[in-house]
Amino acid sequence: MPLTVPAHGPEAAARLASMSDVTASDGSLRRFLHGLPGVDAVGLEGRAATLGTRSIKTTAKAYAIDLAISMIDLTTLEGADTPGKVRALCAKGVHPDPLDRSTPKVAAICVYPDMVKVAKESLGDSGVKVASVATAFPAGRAALPVKLADVADAVAAGADEVDMVIDRGAFLAGHYLKVYDEIRAVKEACRRPDSTSAHLKVIFETGELSTYDNIRRASWLGMLAGADFIKTSTGKVAVNATPPNTLILLEAVRDFRETVGVQVGVKPAGGIRTTKDAIKFLVLVNETVGEDWLSNDWFRFGASSLLNDLLMQRQKLSTGRYSGPDYVTVD
């Protein structure tokens, strides 16, 4: 038996089953989650800030920029999204810089369920995945059958990945088992007829969980329930991904792999707009969980405007002069 198995692999279920005493009841879940080590906010933020002072230059910067591009879930989640807009975004995802074909493609295009089909067709066999938000994104305020239908719809339309939101109300009320069961149900709904599954990303909306202790508990809860990725935010609230809350997620996946033997991915989303920001997150990954997570199988950025800044910085590195917004595509 391998030491570590991927959360999206066939062996993960057995590993998770080994934690069944923890997830047996609301009470046992609460005791477990509340027994996780506490988080000192000042210390956490201090560590994140210190890592933020790393100076990533020249070859390291070039590497980081390409890595960051390859990790982007290029996202459009607007009420005004149209097939045309989504197709343009897909084209950009495959060839982010039309003038430089050596630019890596992004990891995925992230859209609402009704746009999955369009995106899937546009991307074809490019290798860029289609991710769909679901479960009454972003508020998550709908009955479970509605949420599951939302998921099934996206999967049926060809989504490779599903980004669900947890029920923050239930979480904050301490109904951990309810949240757990819901994630399990969504995971089940990700299953395709051929018994493969869309990968499940579980969004906590960390900005609404209020405390770092809660983020740590939510991370474990999500992973125990079978999350393939854990994700900070919807991008739709005031505070989205930050270095400290992403650091909590990284510590959680590190400790989860140590304890359960299952490796889970991490996706900060929302508010990451500049190359400088993205590199800070990569440094967090590098120095918290290391190389094992430094690929788009295990780390993603949920972002839209970040890509253009990465492209401009990439052009600067290759040409030596600063680029401008007219030299990257507007979507």
Next chain:
Amino acid sequence: MTTFDYAPAPESRAVVDIAPSYGLFIDGEFTEAADGKVFKTVSPSSEEVLSEVAQAGEADVDRAVKAARKAFTTWSAIPGAERAKYLFRIARIIQERSRELAVLETLDNGKPIRETRDADLPLVAAHFFYYAGWADKLDHAGYGANPKPLGVAGQVIPWNFPLLMLAWKIAPALATGNTVVLKPAETTPLSALFFADICRQAGLPKGVVNILPGYGDAGAALVGHPDVNKVAFTGSTAVGKAIARSIAGTHKKVTLELGGKGANIVFDDAPIDQAVEGIVNGIFFNQGQVCCAGSRLLLQESVADEVLDALKRRLSTLRIGDPLDKNTDVGAINSAEQLARITALADSGEAEGAERWSPACELPSSGYWFAPTLFTGVTQAHRIAREEIFGPVLSVLTFRTPAEAVEKANNSQYGLSAGIWTEKGSRILSVANQLRAGVVWANTFNKFDPTSPFGGYKESGFGREGGRHGLEAYLDV
């Protein structure tokens, strides 16, 4: 490149211009030593000679004390508000020149630029800014109306935080109206000499601050000079005791900031990830060359393995090397002599049966280097649990109950610092209350602030630096 390796990111040396030689700074002038002696100061990370510096002797001490005495008459008489403005000027000039001073300090000391840039220099400027404000408010400091300065302060500082220790000494001394003769450590004289230039730029009257680079003999001469009214020393406990003996029977007021063997106590309900950071910061900040370092880690047995695993994993990410590289976490040991002392004590740890561990790391081929090291299986009887190593060496002990933790923590001749890690508030307060240490960091470590008094219990010395408390050492009260 197929992995995320950080490319070298060296801070530019061009920002600092080190002259080939420096004199003593006496009565507002740079001057040669009376006997013409000089010594070389080297960069500990490369052994490159940075400059040649005049070496003060007894005659120079006498000359400097005379200059300070002469300046005292006018300096102590000018209104506090005017003295304050000189100190504010100094604080501002330090802020302006902080990049230059950070690079200089890193070159002369060997500590990482990340620390000089983000810790030393901001604290230096803040310290002057804080004490500047006291100069015209001494009536309100709680030492009675119109408290008087003592006169000439003889100050001897160590090499671990050269400019910061200078600030801790000079700022309160000047704010209270004393004049100063300061001897920086022989391995790190440069930032004090640059400070002399800052005094010039600030227009500080001549003789108010005198800087005498030199060795222990110059320090002894300064401390022993009959016309010195106040002795302030930061350094080893052995030298501190010698100073305490030498001033016996005099009227000299003395404050001593000496060694430590700080206990960093991790309880089973600690915020583990932050505790690991605190442990690392506690013993590897400034290569562990810190008097208040958390050099004894006390782990509650029920979490000892978990914390140790996490700690070792974390130590493996420490970046050791060129101190000027902005990504360096651990720099060079300050001198060959200090390296020899660390090496000898670490060897004694092994010889006495403790288990030694260091992360895999490549040390530079020139300069003075010591890999971050931790010892497990340490008992209270081991030398590495009792003696101050003053290097990047952590001794790990375990305990079963809070009472045992307190007992072990206090079982030391020293009493400078301690750390407590637990999420339980009442435990923090009760343990903090029982620890015999001058600074207790709970759920944090190695934090400093000009408003926060710093100093030890027992053989870690006496007197406080920082805050309102720090004024007392320089007032005739």
Next chain:
Amino acid sequence: MSESEKAARLSVFKTYKLFVGGKFPRSESGRVYEVTDSKGRWLANAPQSSRKDARDAVVAARKAFAGWSGATAYNRGQILYRVAEMLEGRRDQFVREVGDAEGLSKSKAGAVVDAAIDRWVWYAGWTDKIAQIVGGANPVAGPYFNLSSPEPTGVVAILAPQESSFLGLVSVVAPVIATGNTAVVVTSEASPLPALSLGEVLATSDLPGGVVNLLSGRTAEIATPLAAHQDVNAIDLAGAEEVLAKELEIAAADNLKRVRRPQPVDWAADPGTERLTSFLETKTVWHPAGGSGSSGAAY
């Protein structure tokens, strides 16, 4: 029984003893020395303490330290006030002893004893105020709660003033124990009797045994081992002459005792807070406060 026989009733002498660990031992050395009044008349034989008595007193003081320093400041204040009450009740005895010891008239001795009683009251009131005067919160530039508090230094050796055998003694002992230290006191060499009688007062004032230990004898003989003792944290040299003071200060450096050098003092004057703060350590405790939190707001 005749009238004359009645008038000639012989008074009962008091055997003066040391006060160590709340008990009244003789010197382990078995030695005594003759104490006379200011005119040279025999008053009593006082125990002549040895270095072993000094050692035992340090052990007693160390043993008492945890309890006394851990007592509430309010409780310490109550006990110091109780000392004043007990003294007031035995005022006549102390007036006589101080008068004999220092060659004072009854009214002058009365004034000295009154001042000494009032000094206990003064320090009784300080126990729960000194921390507010010398401690406090420090406004550090960061998200930290930072509090400085005074704590007692530990075991303090006190060389009581030689001339002012009672008011001087009270003036150096009361501030040391008010703040939670415990004391080993070397009484005035020539006039130890008021000090030894004070032991009897302390023993009946709810003061825990060992908080104050009183040793009579030759100052230099007792002080020398105390100054060198590694388990003594501080020394007040009030009763040491210049040469002895310097020797003791040198010995005290071996474990970096806090040293209070001798200086001329008007014991009748307002004592201020100097002696209270001489044997205090400042402890500063840091703790994180808040952080911006995951929702961006402090919590």
